[in-house]
Amino acid sequence: MTTFRLLRQTNRSSRFAQVTVEVAASSRSDVEVSAVVVDEHRREAELGARWALRGLAAAAKVNVTDVVVTEVDTGVGDVYEATALAVWLALRVGYPVPYVGFSDPVMVASWLKSMVGRRLEAVTEARYWCEGRREPDAESLLHAWLFFEYAMPVGLHGRGDQLLLAKENPYRSYEMDESGETRVGPARRPDVLSGFVGARLTDGAVIVGQDVDEVCAGLVLRFENGDLVIGTLGDEWVLAVGPVPAAAAHSWTVQPFVHGGSR
Numbered sequence: 001m002t003t004f005r006l007l008r009q010t011n012r013s014s015r016f017a018q019v020t021v022e023v024a025a026s027s028r029s030d031v032e033v034s035a036v037v038v039d040e041h042r043r044e045a046e047l048g049a050r051w052a053l054r055g056l057a058a059a060a061k062v063n064v065t066d067v068v069v070t071e072v073d074t075g076v077g078d079v080y081e082a083t084a085l086a087v088w089l090a091l092r093v094g095y096p097v098p099y100v101g102f103s104d105p106v107m108v109a110s111w112l113k114s115m116v117g118r119r120l121e122a123v124t125e126a127r128y129w130c131e132g133r134r135e136p137d138a139e140s141l142l143h144a145w146l147f148f149e150y151a152m153p154v155g156l157h158g159r160g161d162q163l164l165l166a167k168e169n170p171y172r173s174y175e176m177d178e179s180g181e182t183r184v185g186p187a188r189r190p191d192v193l194s195g196f197v198g199a200r201l202t203d204g205a206v207i208v209g210q211d212v213d214e215v216c217a218g219l220v221l222r223f224e225n226g227d228l229v230i231g232t233l234g235d236e237w238v239l240a241v242g243p244v245p246a247a248a249a250h251s252w253t254v255q256p257f258v259h260g261g262s263r
Contacts, residue, residue, distance in 0.1 A: 001065065004086035007077055015150050015167070016073035017082035019045065020066035023090040029053045033064040040110065041079045043068055047104055048083030055096055062087055065214070069070075072154035075152075076111040077102055077167055101157050101164030103216040105206045105255065106166060112219070113258045115148050119200045122147040123187040124170045131182035137191045139239040140184060144193060144230070146171045148201070158232030161209040161251070163216045192228070192239040199223040205257045206233050207244070217252055220244070 003020040020035075031049040033042050049062040069080055081100040088095060102108070126142040127134050134140040145153045145168075157164040175181045187194035200223065205219035207229075218231020218238065229240040231248065238248050 001067075001092035002086055004082050006082040006085065007023065008152075008241055009073075010152075013075075013150055014073045015078050016070050017078040017151065018066075018068035019048075019064060019086045020083040021049070021061040021077065021083065021086045021090055022065055023087060024061050026059050026061035027188070029056075029059045030061045031064070032062070035064050035067045037067045037069075037079075041069060044077070044079040044102075044107065047102065047107070048080035048100070049087050050100075051100065052084040052087035052091075052170070056091070056093065058136055060087075060091060062106045062144070071132050076114060077165070080107065081167070089146070099155065099157065099164075099166040099168055100107065101155075103162050103164045103165040104216060105208055105216050106256075108206045108216045109255070110257050111165060111205065112221075115151065115201050116203060116259045117200065118148040119197075119198065120146060120196055121149050123193045123197055124153075124184060125187045125191070125193065126170065126173075126182055126184045128180060130138070134183075135152060138239040141237045141239070143170075144187070156230065158173075158235065160235055161211060161215075161217050163207075163218055163232050165216075192241060193230070195241065196223050196225065196228050199225045203257050203259050207252045208255060208257045209233075209253075210251055218248075218256060222257070233249055 002041035005018045008015045031046050033045045045064040050216040080102050084100045126144040127140045144156045147153045154165040155166045155168045173184045205220040208214050209217035231238045233248050
């Protein structure tokens, strides 16, 4: 058995989840959650284990045998991340990706609901620059991090038609020799994300794509000063103020709003 304890405390918030797994070689990858937990944590544990098994060279069977949480310190995504890290630790593999992100619509909706009523204190962006220039807004955007008050920053990662959320701090700027550089810093006007810094989130909705496996493709964030649409479509960012852009509407479905009903 292998146990991983996710434990982090900052002046913004705290995180805690302890997960124990049994991992064995198998002809095909499979996940079982035998731990006695509530449905939301069972779902996170199963999805976190499946995230960890994706892309590994050898198949494995995972049994999540124990999950420990606290009412105050355990938030959406914590059991998910602790499970993935426990599986990787048991298999003695390095982290295949630099972040543990979730895109399950139910989990994303739960995270959105927990952010309703909070102010967006800051947005950090990673953008591609070449020879001292960058393309406009969505075209140069690589990643973004949302800093809501009293919450861990959440990074937004686009992968094809899938938007992944990860509780993480922004990475640092870096150069790519002759290929340009990635600059990381605060969102600035006139870029879309900068226009919502300081505003309070009043509602939100999850956007799902047309994949066979239903995953989050984007978010509708309804602030007191307007609606923000952010998502990924064909490995390209979609950023808009107001309704979902017509170019993306045929590929996306906006689920009911998480608070206050659909409008």
